Amino acid sequence: MDLDLDGISSVSSLQSLAKLLGDPPKDDEDDDDECGPHSSVSAMGPGNIGPVKKETAVAGPAQVKSENSKTIWSAEEVPEGSEYEDTWDPREQPEYEILFKQRVGTEDMFLGMSRKDASTACCEDMVIKIKLPETKFSDITLDLQDKVLDLRTPQKKLLLHLPHPVDSRNGKAHFHSEEEILEVTLRMTRELDFINFA
Structure with a gap:
């Protein structure tokens, strides 16, 4: 029409x-x-857009108010690592690569006794190699959470959302001063690892 x-x-x-x-x-x-x-x-407003929602007066955990009345989101709604994101930071992101490592023995390599293969599903560790040229070990600040790696130096900044959750308390970091590479080794804690490593 x-x-x-x-x-x-x-x-x-x-x-x-x-x-x-x-x-x-x-x-x-x-x-x-x-x-x-x-x-x-003229009687419509932004609240009239979309399907009509019925208000229900249910007392219970759905209507629990937070202790701070000025909070907008609950802690579950904010993604992990968002406190590190700073779009105005002029430092550049360093080059990095993510590798996966698995523990194999002779029974895996020659006899094929376990169900391990070359896929990342059979890997236990995640290795992150970060190139940090002209950086000293004392200048590196590394903060690690289960899903986020935050690295800062005077010249570089890296906020990396990890592809798999990791055990942030038991990670290892080693700085190779000759190659100027920081190597971070993290144990992955995925949901179905008990099946892949059985």
């Missing part, structure tokens, strides 16, 4: 358009008393 908006100029045309857009029908004598156009759009 094409509408020519240039031709809509009279009050009756606007009232017809309002009826077309969903205005409820009115009595004929009410139409005579009105001087201007009436539209249901």
